[in-house]
Amino acid sequence: MNVIDRAKALSIPPLWRLAFRPFFLGASLYALVAIPLWVMAWLGLLGDWQPSGGWLAWHRHEMLFGFAMAIVAGFLLTAVQTWTGRPGLSGRPLMLLAGVWLAARLGWLLGLPPVLLIPLELAFPLALAALMARMLWAVRQQRNYPIVLVLSLLAGADGLLLSGLAEGDDGLQRRGAMAGLWLVAALMGLIGGRVIPFFTQRGLGRAEAVKPWVWLDIALLAGTALIAVLYAAGVALQAQALLAPLFLAVAGGHLLRLARWYDPGIWRVPLLWSLHLAMLWLVVATLGLGLWHAGLLASSSPALHGLTIGAMGGLILAMIARVTLGHTGRPLQLPAGIGWAFVLFNLGAVARVFVYPQAPLAGLALAAGCWSLALALYAWRYAPMLLRARVDGHPG
Template identity: 65%
Template sequence: MLIVDKRTALAIPPLLRLGFRPFFLLGSLLAVLAIPLWIVAWLGGWHSLQPEGGWLAWHRHEMAFGFAGAIIAGFLLTAVQNWTGRPGLSGRPLGALVALWLLARAAWWQPWTPLLLFSNLAFFAAVAAVMARQLWAVKQTRNYPIVGVLLLLGLVDGLSLVGVQMQDDGLQRQGVLAAVWLVAAMMGLIGGRVIPFFTQRGLGRVQQVPAWEWLDQSLLLGSVLIALLHAAGLALRPGLLLAALFALLALGHGIRLARWFDKDLLRVPLLWSLHLAYAWLVLACAGMALWHLGLLDTPSPALHGLTIGAMGGLILGMLARVSLGHTGRPLELPQGFALAFVLLNLGAMLRVFGIGIHYSLALGLAAALWTGAFALYLYRYGPMLCRTRADGHPG
C-alpha cells in the first residue's frame, strides 16, 4: 500500500490491479470447463469439434500448462510485490499478459500455425522476465530459482508442442510429465515457505517451525532432476535409480509434513486443506517409487494423486486464502466453502483408488467432484476478484 500511488492504482479496473485477480479467475474457469470437455471427448463425443493434435494432447497440455500456468503466474506476480517492496504488474501490462494467455488457449482451436507455439512459450518467458526484473532490482537471490523453474516450464512446453506438431506422442508425454514435476518443484519451494507460515499465523503460534535449508534445497533439486529426466525420456521406463530418487523425495516431503503438523490445524479448513494437499505429494512420490520398483502396474494412480490431490488441492487452498488476504477481507472462508476442499479430495481418492472398481463410473464421478470444487470457488470468490478491495486500498 505504501509502494504505489493510491490515486493512480484505484483508477485501474479492479480485475487488473494485481496478477492474482485475472489469473485466479481464468485459471479456475479453465479448470471448470476443461475436465467435463475432456470426459465427454473420452466417451466419444465432440466428433465435429477437435483441438489441434486431438483431445488427449489438449487435455494433457491445458491442465499442466494452461491451468497450472495461470495459477502460478497469478500467485507469483502478486507475491513478488510483497517480497521486493516494488509495485506488482498491473493495468495495461497485466492486461497484455492476460491477453497472451488467452491467445495461447484459443490457438488450440485453429489449424496448426506457429501461433500456438509462440503464444505458449512467450507467456512463460514474459512471466519469467517480469519476475527476474523485480527480483534483480533488489538482488533477492533467494528467489532466483523461481525464474529458473519458469524458464524450464517454457522449454518443456515447447517440447510438448513440437510433439503435437509432429504427432509424436512420446515427445508430448515427455514435455507434459516434465512440466508436472516442475510444478511439483514449485509446490515444494513455495509450499515449503507458506504452509508453515500460514499455520503459525492461523493458529496464533509464537514461532514458525524453522526451515531446514539443506532439506529444502535437496527437494527442489530432486524434483527438477526428475523433471529433466522425464523431458529426456529417461524416466518413462521403470528403473531402480529412479525408484530410489522418488523414495527419497517421499521421505523428505514426509519429514517436512510431520514437522509442520499441529493437531489444532484440523479445526481450520484453510490450514488442513494445505496440509492434506502436501500429503498427496508425499503419496504421489511414494507411488512413483513403487511403480519404478515394479510393484505397481501403471504410474497413472500416482500421477493423478499428484495432479488432482496435490496440485489441485494446493492450488484450491492457496486460491481460497490468497484471494481473501489480497482483497482486504478477514481470513475466514465464505459460508459453505469448506465443501470445495472435501469435493476435491474425494475426487482425488476416486481417481487414484476407485478406478479398479468401475473405471468409467469412478472417472466420471472424480471429474464431477473436481468441477464442483472449482465451480464453488468461482461462485464464492469470483465477485471478490472483480471488485475493489473491501478495505478500499489498492491491489
C-alpha cells in the first residue's frame, strides 16, 4: 500500500486495478465455455465450424496457453507487487495486455490463418515474460529469476506448437504442448512449494510452517524442467523407456514433500485440502506417466488428464478462490458453494482419469459437467468481487 499513489489507483475502474481481476475472471469464463465446446466438437455437433488447426489442435493449445497461462499471468503480475515493493500492472497497460490475450482467443476460434494468428498468440506470453523480468530486475530480486526463465521457455514451447500448426505437423504441436504442460507443472511445484506450507500453517494456526528442503525443491524444479526440454526436443517421444526413471523420481519427490506438509487438520478447511489434493494429483500424473514410459500402462491419456484436470485445474481453482478473497480485502472464508466446487473438480478428474477409459461417453460427460459446474460456481460467487472495489477501501 505504501508504494501506490492512492488517489491515482482509486481512480482506475476496479476491474483494472490489479492483474488478478481481469485474468481470473476472463480465464474462468473462457474455460467455462471451452470445455462444453470441446465436448460438442468431439460429439460432432458443431457442423463445419473449425477453429485454426481443427478442434483437437484448438483444445490442446487453448486449455494450456489460453486458460492456464491467463491464470499464471493474473497470479504473477499481482504477486510481483508484493515481492518487489513496486506497483503492479494496472490501468491502460493492463487493459492492453488483457486485450491481446482476448484477441488471441478469438483468433483461434474464428480460424485466423497462421500468418496472422502466430504473432497475435505469441505476443501475450512474450509480454508476460518481459514484464516480470523488468519488475524483478529493477530490484535485482534473484530469488525469482527462475520464474522469468520458465515463462520464457513457455513462450518458446508455444512457438514450437505454433510452428507445427503452420506446417501442419501434429508431432511438433504435440511436442510444444507437452513441453508447455511440464513447464506449468514446474511453476506449480515452485510456487506451491512456497505457499502451501505457509497457507497450511496460517490456516490451522500452527506455530510455524514446515521448513522447506531446498535441495528437494531445486531437484523437483530441475527434474520437471528437464522433462519439458526432453519433450520439446522430441526425445521423450522417441526413447520412452529413458524417461521412466525421471518421471518416477519426480513423483517420489512430490510425494515426499506432500507427506512433510500433511496435517490432519487440513480436512476441516476446504481452502487447504483443495491445495493438497491438487498436488496429490501431480503425484498421480507423474507416477502414471512413469509407468507408461516403462511400458506398464497402455495409454498416457489418463495420466495426462490427471495432470491437466486434477493437478493444474484443481490448483488453479484453489488458488484463485483464495487469492481473490485476500486481494479484495475479504476474510479467508469461502462463499457458499465453493467447497462443493472443489469437490466437483476432483470428481471430474476421477471421471476423466478412471471412468473414461472404461466408459468414454459417460466419463467425458461426467468430467465436463463437473468442470463446468465448478467454474460456474466460481464465476457466480467471485465475479462480483472481481468487478467491485476492495471492501476495505484500499487500492488493488
